[in-house]
Amino acid sequence: MVAGIENNNSSNTSTYAGLGSLLILPTWLVIGFFLVLPVLMMLVYSFLTKEFRGGVIWEFSLAAYDQFFFDRGLFGDEPPKIEWTYIIIFWRSIWLAAVATFLCLLVGFPTAWFIATRSGPNKSLWLFLITIPYWVNLLIRTISMKFLIRDTGPLNEWLLAAGVIPEPIHMINTNFAVQLGLFYSYLPFMVLPIYAAVERYNFAYSEAAADLYAGRWATLRKIILPIVKPGIIAGCILVFVPSLGAFLAPDLLGGAKNFMIGSLIEEQFKGNAGNWPFGAAAAMILLSMVLIVLTFYARQQMKQGKR
């Protein structure tokens, strides 16, 4: 240990020279075992023939992708049309996730800003308060939300008693309830990265902008947002991606009347359908979409880096 501290950089390099590839081995093992292998398995399964009542037959087949994109009628013998069912399900999930992300951003940004601009001990207290609800399991929080907003729940009872509304607002089993659930579940994922970005922001820039006659709005748009943008984007990804696969909120708060991507895939493995290749194909299509979005973002970042 002591020797390590006293050593200068060049001798450190020589100590570990040639070990580089060996030292990175554990990382590769973890990535290979937990990331590459499962994804490869999914890819292979999506191109296999389905076995009745679950399982796969080891024969190449495009049936899973065909089922996703082409509608051949109730009995499967009509000329193929475009299949809207799964596009609608994917679109619904994407839309819900996008709205949830937007709402989180709308509330999360000012919250993060507020926390980041408090003085030392207060800052920690506010951060602590934000994380407290998340010590409780997500399932329990979602069910509690259900209790709160049901027709005879405390929220409606209170509004009725206060005379704000003449009759209970129907919220449970609606899209509003699902949005509320997603928003509540993932808000801290938005607040924390933005907080980290805002905390590093040098307020001298704001003062400089004010000196140069920039209004508040111009300062926010031209100075602050570009600087904290990485935090905002990280927050958006952290909220959007899990919302896309969420099925707790849609099931418990939305009444499970409509499939989400997550519940559609689950049904293929655990439901009557027992269609493993189709479940794998749907998962692959979802993964590809997420990858395209992330690649797009990465390229944008690189372009900006070059400028």
Add this chain to the structure above:
Amino acid sequence: MKRSRIIGMSALALMLAAGVAHAEGKLSIYHWFEYMPQELLDKFAKEYDVEVTMDTFDSNEALLASLKAGKMGSYDVAIPGDYMVEIMTGEGMLDTFEPSELSNFGNIAPQWVDVPFDRGRKHSIPYQWGSTSFAVNRDVYKGDINTLAIIFEPPEALRGKINVLDSQGEVLALASMYLGIPQCTSDRNQLRALNDLLQNAKPHWASFGSDIAKDVLVSGDAAAGMIWNGFAAKAREEGANIEYAFPKEGFVVWMDNVVLLKDAPNRDNALKFMNFLLEPENVAAVTNYAQYTAGVTGVEPYLEAAVTDAPELNPPADQKGEFIQACPQEVQTVYDKIWTDLKK
């Protein structure tokens, strides 16, 4: 010195492990959630000096998927529903036994010996049976409820306040009964009518959910809901003013069964456990807990009054239920499409 100690310790550990395996047997159960009183497992463990472990699943399909995904050989017994016994037999997942291997085999109620899903009981014994239909909140709706129209073409008062089990098999079977068409029909016009009925009914439904079926009735989120009879009895006991219906078009009868799994690591203990569950006193404990009905004769003296008197457990004599059938592949494909379209 150091090495010899390591060898010594390893030998000791091995001996201990072997000793444990010899001293007491093991039994590994794969069962539904909330369906087995812990005291009963403890009783079996004590009586036969067996170490019992139990994992749970939440649907017949989940059980099948999990066993197919590589859990065969790790469990001794499982408790699938009627049609799933047939499917598992077809998949070659079940071991057979002779009636002579179970001394209590004669306790099985006569009507449950030669069942359509396991002729002569070669793979399974009865666990509990019950029915699936629906219950209605009598504060909200006071009319006649003994018709499946309550679910599929609901009266004004119940529209938008109905919970439906999130279970393809039960929903499609009840819808078929309402239309008066056979289950697993391959007639195209009948399948189209089935599809239309469900599509038109869905706007009147508030939610799909199985594990919430009791809670939505108790809390009042739903004024009517498809539900299993024992679950309805529990909802009523928890204070909901609900009545369980035995619709005139028919209702679903189901039976859960203890099956002997192929490649069971502890076949002897599995048979001991099955025999144990054919003992009236033991299976009555399950009935008192789950509020369904045992398939064994002689349980009456051990049953609690709340169970024997429950209206949910006593269907009118002239009404008959039907088992859900396992559809052949070409019909199942259409069923899957109907179900996906319903929930898209």
